[in-house]
Amino acid sequence: MALRVEELSSGYGKVQVLFDISLEANDKSITALIGPNGAGKTTTLLSIMGVVKPWRGRITFNGNDVTYMPPHKKVELGIVLVPEGRRLFPNMTVEENLIMGAYIKRARQHLHDSLDYVYTLFPRLKERRKQKAGTLSGGEQQMLAIARALMSRPSLLLVDEPSAGLAPKVVSELLETFKQIKENITIVLVEQNVSAALAVADTGYVLENGKIVLSGPAADLLESDHVKKAYLGV
Amino acid sequence: MKLLVVENVTKKFGGLVALNGVSFEVDRGEFVAIVGPNGSGKTTLLNVINGVYKPDGGRVLFEGRDITNLPAYARAKLGMSRAFQVPRPFPELTVLENVIVGAVFNGGYDLHKAREVAREVVDYVGLGRRANELAGRLTFNELRLLELARALAGRPKLLMLDEVMAGLNPGEIDNMTKLIRKIVEEKGISALSLVEHRMKAVVQLAHRVVVMHQGRVIAEGPPNIALNNPVVVEIYLGKPWR
Amino acid sequence: MKPYLPLATYSSLLVLAFIKPDMSQTIATIAFYMALGQAVNIFVGLTGYVNFGYAAFLAMGAYGLGVAIAYMPQLGVWTLPVGLLLGMALAGGLALAIGAVALRLRSAYFAIATIGINEALKDLIIGAGIWGGSSGLVLGYNMFQEYGRDTALFLSTVGSTVLILATGFLAVVATYLLQSKEAGYALAAIRQDEDAAKVMGINPTKYKLLAFTLSSIFSALLGSAVFPLAATQVFPDTAFKVDYILDGLAVMFLGGAGTVTGAIAGGLLYVPLRLFVGQFFPNYQSLVTPLLVLLLVLFAPRGIIGELRTRLPLKLRDWVP
């Protein structure tokens, strides 16, 4: 079990958003987290990462309690988040962004291998490596965000809505890439594009109003009435 | 006379030509969707139309008047409303007050009339129950509705929808689609929309689709035709639409 | 909003000043800080910008009346109205000029720009020796000549108190008009999200400029009342003293930024507080203002009236604007 979240509660200020959430992500698998807007998917990822402080509950990673660990420590442990909105360094070039991705000591030693690896995953980025990140198109930025995250050599990759704003063609390419990445890395994927997400995922969780309402193998969820009605618009 | 005419608009960022001689038109009461791959210039185009950017070449005409050099707020006064992709309400005003701001400054109503109009529009988009709630307390979905209501209260002739479907799930997209269609039909407002790569909504809503690629318009026409154009399929959709 | 409570306060202070002339000095001091808070609030409270160069507008008022008294003796008694108008015009004109360009800047840049303008004006007056230069304007002699000794002394005592109270009163009226009209909505919108306000058809510079100019004109009146009229002197070093903004902020934050009653409550507390400390811990008096501002900003940014308002039912809230 790479990641285990137990009875996690969290929120902003006085407003509680998550209510006793529990979920697990297996080694080298893709776990999809789906749900309507404002359900708390992003909040879940942010709480796991430590950007939002958990209120209660427990988060363990490879058996270590990491509940209150700050984000930069988690990156060192091997957890990394591709946040909503990409959060690139706009005035640095593509390559500088990637180098920053390998900021932590553990990753810095493997800088060149990692660069080769992400450039093979995203050849497009290699073409643009001297371009400022801020001027990339939406799709390229998304690729760069994922690539930058991989540069830190994570063992757990949290991805928030990678398909947002991407053209249909790019979305399917991207999801294929995740399958490739999964060979080495555990992935937790938050997606609006429910059918596509569940199609690549191994396990799925449905989050509504800050509570897990449904979970199981991704294929089963795709077939469930609840998911079909609420998320696939069938 | 066409409501909106975009004539040969060019916009460069340094060496990059983001828009390269774009021309198209929007009729009154017409719903036009702009689609295209990432980086094709859609957002830039919208920004030129509503005055965030000045184009390097070409003109933008609204009701026959050249508005190329008008600042954003002046365009708003002419009847161009924009609903933001990321909703930006005034969090410490109530829902109703947010809409009143739209009615006064965009719609040109006096304060008294604006209150009535706002009430009406808030009910219209289905936020009636939340009218006196602070906007900061709304859910994301409700914020989208507020964003629409605020734009509507401005008595727009042209409603610019900047990816208003982004982040909505299929069920919500359906509701939103219905509401927008209702607005276009009942109020006779034209709409220009970036529908964030949601083809289903495009097909349901748009009278006409403008497809962009590398800063140019490469196809234009009714959704079913434009979206099945082989070039469009190749560069944008990946597989044919239905 | 219902402006009756604040208006009544100013009116009763005016009556009190006439009934109890020996208290008029204290009343003038309290009223000065109230009105200062009021004027500062119109701009800072309503727009969220800080004008650290605030003193420049007090100075414009001071010099307006001062210059009239010093250099237009042929006008006689008329130097008073002419001077007041001149001060307001100088301050208003300066505000329009600065505001039209500088209000487009982000608030941090704006803050620097205003400090710079305050200093620049002072340096220009001293450096180029205009309006008395570094010697300032010493007006006692001219006032005796123009108004007659007794009238001059009367204007200097009672007259200045009345002018200060009137300024506070007018500032409340102005805030009320501003708040209850479109401008109120516009300013609220701008304060919360300026870019969104722009696309909604609000011209932010216009409304910020409105608030800025109004605030400046009231400051000018205060400047006229305090320096040439009451003290019968205008010196560049005192009129352009940056510290006034700190007093204004103290009063405003104490009462509650963005509220009208706040400045009144703030003034009523601030003056006795300073007097008390001045009386019993004279060495520590100058600590009061900065410490108070710092603590308020850190721990009670809403101020007394601000806090009270959040606790009052909606109906009553209107009465404590």
Place this chain on the structure above:
Amino acid sequence: MIDLIPYFLNGLIVGSIYGLIAIGLSFIFGILRIINVAHGSFVMLGAYTAYFFFVLWAYPPLLSIFAGLFFGMLMGLALYYAIIKPLSKIGELHVLVALFALGSLIAEIARIVWGPDVVGFTWNVGSVAVSGYVIQFSQLAGAAAALSIALLLQLMLYRTNFGRSIRAVVQDPVGAQMVGIDVDRVFALSTAIGIGLTTAGGVLLTLFIPVGINPYMGDPYTLMAFVIAVMGGLESTMGAYIAGLIFGEILSLGYPLFSRLGFAGPYQMSLFIGFVILILFLLFRPTGLFRS
């Protein structure tokens, strides 16, 4: 015909200290987007540090500069955690106002602790006359120290990992967190460095003001630092240093010029020019001299 060379030399020497003093301001602004309106008070604290080290232990300012840097960094840390961090969440207005009040408060406390009197000291290590201007070796050393500090800082920003992490935080703090940078620590350390540079500047300043150390001495330096930092580009530390030299020349050459033109206050006229430049830059070239 007057000989301007002495004035020019004076401008260069004094200007380098102005530059150093302004660097702390631009450094903090560049990273935290906060304008430290309490700046001058830290200059004052630096000057007192130098004073006490000199009169109590006869340490010359070139040595107490390390003490100044250290005290400044400690105060910077305190400042960050006590004021900047909690208030940034509320808004820019609150941070600005709190810093403004803090500046005043520090000066008042200094007055209570050290008294209102003007104090000073002279560290005399000889001098050399250069075409009518006597350069004190102490001041020359001060100017050299200022230049070295400016250069070291630039190296730090572009050649070290910490420098890179600072630049990442500037561009996107959330993104920086995501690559494993402790953003809070970067902000705290940057505030510490910024204030440390400022107090160090205050220490060196004492080499130029034989008398003049007093609790309220900081205010003019806040204003000068604004002019210099804006001229140099608020985010550019090297720009600030160079702009400091220019400002030194404006003041130093302006005096004989305006005085011979018959102005009542030649010094104020030079300052006036400085502030006009400030305002023009803010309006038309907020990126400063050295950026397009």
Place this chain on the structure above:
Amino acid sequence: MIVIGTPAAISGRYSTEGQYILWGAMAAVNWINDHGGINCGGKMVKVRLIYRDSQSNAQLAASIAESLITQDHVNFLLSPYGSDLAIAVSPVAEKYGVLMAVVGASSDRIFQQGFKYVIGVASPASHYFWSVLDMVRSIDPSAKTVAILYSDDEFDRYVASGAKTHAQQLGFQVVVYDPYPPTTQDVTSQVLDVKNAHPDIILVAAHYADGQLVTQTLYQQNVTAKLIALTVAPLVPDYYKALGTLAECIVGPSHWEPGVNYSPELAKQKGIDWFGPTRDEFINYFEQVAKQMSGKTVEPGYEAGWAAEGVLVLLYGVQKAGSVDPNLVRQALANSDFMTFFGEFKMNATNGLNVAHSMVVTQWQGGQRVVIWPSSAAQSKPFYPSLTWSQKAAGQLCKP
């Protein structure tokens, strides 16, 4: 009980001088009370001094004066130190018709406003350098050029302009006339101007800190002259402590020095009244007060004497008028001529200034500040021309 109020400048910029002023006034009040008080219309009345700290802030001083009058109902005011403070307080005295003695402040403008209730007890600022210039003229007819630097404040502006006019009247050529801001920390540009001009005489109109700064900078830039004189700074004992032998030869004009000898005998000789303590009594009383207030032993300087004079003049007026009514007291003073340890007092009835007061010139000689002019009061001869900076730095003393 006669109550005198003062918004004393005991903290802030003027704290050093402001405290001497306060203690000097206290010494005078104590002496009067110890001697039974004041004979006011046949009744012996005690005197009380109320003070509040105006922090060297002009506006605060004015508002304190106002509350001393309206709340504490004082009979008389004593001005705070510093012309900028005193000029701010003067309209308050006038508005409320309370007689104020101006001490530690001498800007001419204070007395040009046509105020009835403001009286000065020493010479106006414009006269400060007169005796220095007179002295140079008489000992060195070859001296030609004068450079004047001045702090751009209420007091020093008048010192400088008075010096300029007087110098020109005496046939000097004024080659530099440069202001610097009162709170400045760098006067190199001004000093370079002086250096360029190679003047015979350098006059600096300054207060304490800036005076010391100018001295230091003259030294650093090695600007020499036959005579260097400053107001205020060289009269403060700390000046010599801070500068050591660099302060040698520096000249300063003073209103009063403990070494100056005005005595009841002298008064009798002149056929005028003597009032108040003798010089030695005053020094005694002052040292007691200073000890009590600060724990230190302090010798009174001219500020202290001046402040005492302010108190004494008011009380002499009360005694002569037999009343505390300000109009009567002023009238009484306008018609008097009397002497105290500080000198003679005779009032110009229109502007309230003391016309009988004259100043002395002091010089640092061998670590002592001695009176060198006028010759009648001199304790030592002027050391002229001055030693050079390098000689002084090497430890040479200006012993004639």
